[in-house]
Amino acid sequence: MHSLTHSFLPVALLTAASSAINLNVLNGQDFADPGLLEVNGISYSYSTASNRGAIPKTSNSSFNNAGGWAAPENSFPQDSPAQSPGGWAKAGTSWAPDVVQLTDYDSSFAMYYASEINGNGGQPHCLGLARNRDNPNGPFTDGSTQSFICPASEGGAIDPEAFLDDDNSRYLAYKIDGPFNGQGPCGGTQGNTPIMLQPLQHDGYTFNGDARQVWDAQSAGVLGIEAPALLKRDGVYFLFYSVGCYAGNDYRTDYVTASNIYGPYSNPRTLLQTGDFGLFGPGGLDVVPGSLHATFHSLIQSGNVSAGRQLNTVVLSVNGNTATIS
Numbered sequence: 001m002h003s004l005t006h007s008f009l010p011v012a013l014l015t016a017a018s019s020a021i022n023l024n025v026l027n028g029q030d031f032a033d034p035g036l037l038e039v040n041g042i043s044y045s046y047s048t049a050s051n052r053g054a055i056p057k058t059s060n061s062s063f064n065n066a067g068g069w070a071a072p073e074n075s076f077p078q079d080s081p082a083q084s085p086g087g088w089a090k091a092g093t094s095w096a097p098d099v100v101q102l103t104d105y106d107s108s109f110a111m112y113y114a115s116e117i118n119g120n121g122g123q124p125h126c127l128g129l130a131r132n133r134d135n136p137n138g139p140f141t142d143g144s145t146q147s148f149i150c151p152a153s154e155g156g157a158i159d160p161e162a163f164l165d166d167d168n169s170r171y172l173a174y175k176i177d178g179p180f181n182g183q184g185p186c187g188g189t190q191g192n193t194p195i196m197l198q199p200l201q202h203d204g205y206t207f208n209g210d211a212r213q214v215w216d217a218q219s220a221g222v223l224g225i226e227a228p229a230l231l232k233r234d235g236v237y238f239l240f241y242s243v244g245c246y247a248g249n250d251y252r253t254d255y256v257t258a259s260n261i262y263g264p265y266s267n268p269r270t271l272l273q274t275g276d277f278g279l280f281g282p283g284g285l286d287v288v289p290g291s292l293h294a295t296f297h298s299l300i301q302s303g304n305v306s307a308g309r310q311l312n313t314v315v316l317s318v319n320g321n322t323a324t325i326s
């Protein structure tokens with residue numbers, strides 16, 4: 001029996017057999033930590049900084065367009081006050097944006113993102129909020145002189161995930177970046193990588209009580225977790241997250257479920273890992289609750305994050321407390 005050594009073969013076979021997933025829809029462009037937004041039938045995705053801009057954006061009117069999405073363009077000008085000299089954020093350091101439409105408020109678009117705090121030497125990332133009144137293409141601007149959420153002594157905060165519950169309560173989930181302090185994966189030791197949940201008022205900005213920890217690496221039984229994404233379906237809350245070091249093939253996408261948004265979450269299971277659909281290190285998943293459309297990235301080259309991360313799209317199947325890709 002011959003093994004399939006040509007890299008295009010397994011991908012082509014599996015893509016043909018499974019219309020729910022489309023791989024590398026930007027044809028090899030780097031597009032990491034993709035946030036997904038859908039408005040009026042158009043899908044928008046936003047990524048970590050790359051040579052395409054501070055926060056690159058792509059879109060398509062057909063989510064399942066296997067032929068590719070629009071070429072990424074910047075959605076976040078470098079001259080946004082937050083990333084200008086004197087602003088709170090350092091230009092070119094934005095990670096893992098999440099964009100939502102504040103349908104429960106004024107229908108404007110809110111972009112939550114992480115950037116390194118301006119300062120001398122190595123600084124942690126913290127969360128900022130940029131807005132566009134009516135255009136999901138941007139430009140998004142952040143006029144704040146201070147970050148939005150910033151547990152700096154704990155390593156900072158990254159990977160924001162905005163979520164509107166079906167009782168119309170608004171939240172922002174994020175990760176406390178313990179790895180900045182040498183904890184968690186990518187060479188660190190087991191430590192602090194909790195996923196926090198901050199209740200917000202409808203303006204998407206004003207705190208509505210204190211943030212609470214909802215999940216962490218120890219509970220998951222792994223070295224580190226990040227990139228939370230929330231979904232509620234038939235009364236079940238799904239918390240998706242990435243496990244391991246983003247730079248390697250051991251990075252994967254797991255999830256837990258609960259009947260209350262604050263938990264307790266339990267029963268960790270793997271949704272996507274290296275080898276599935278010919279992928280390397282799949283993570284950074286974001287899901288749109290209504291359509292179950294999701295985006296995630298994976299390493300373009302096995303074990304080599306320097307070669308970039310590709311954008312993949314998938315339609316999730318959810319049944320009870322189980323999520324699958326069919």
Ligand SMILES: *[C@@H]1O[C@H](CO)[C@@H](O)[C@H](O)[C@H]1NC(C)=O
Nearest residue numbers: 059060061067068069070071
């Ligand atoms: C969808 O992708 C195609 C192919 O890249 C592109 O030409 C088109 O502009 C995209 N549509 C939208 C609405 O972005």
Ligand SMILES: *[C@@H]1O[C@H](CO)[C@@H](O)[C@H](O)[C@H]1NC(C)=O
Nearest residue numbers: 301302303304305306307308
């Ligand atoms: C990893 O990718 C970079 C960028 O494409 C390339 O220069 C380097 O040679 C690659 N490393 C390996 C081991 O292939």
